Amino acid sequence: MKTTFTIAALGLASVLSFGASAAQLVTNDQVAQQNLQSVGTISVSGIDAAPSDIRQQLSDKADQQGATSYRVIEAHNDGNYHATAELYK
Template identity: 75%
Template sequence: MKTTFTIATLTLASVLSFAASAANLVNNDQVNSQNLQPIGSVSVSGILGVPSDIRHQLSQKADEQGASAYRIIEARNDGNYHATAELYK
């Protein structure tokens, strides 16, 4: 029982820490209303899974580039997902 509680606590802590440092997904209106400045773009491809897996990987890449937000500008699924996002500060 103690092991299960410890694993659950660590899992929750890692989820919360990811959410705290992750770049935010934004839309066109948010980019304009928040006066976000573009700083580049990133792409991910060859992803098997669900759309949230794509968002997670784009968010990680955005974090690595120092972005506070990202906007998906292209996405497709031809057996494997591919997506491109513009990064913002």
């Protein structure tokens, strides 16, 4: 349940704008529709963060890797959070 909540919260947080050059959070459907090409994975972890903060960390890390988009493939938050995302160009 916490994983589902975390993923849902990350998706909801994607509505917020974090800058024009920030990598975009995408869904499985968007990956297929836009024919995005996978370029690797990233992960973030830490202690007690809001879903919007986790999303921002993923976006920043995706930007550093030169990705334009990312898709959360695993996330949990039980006091210590961890999220993994696949990167796309």
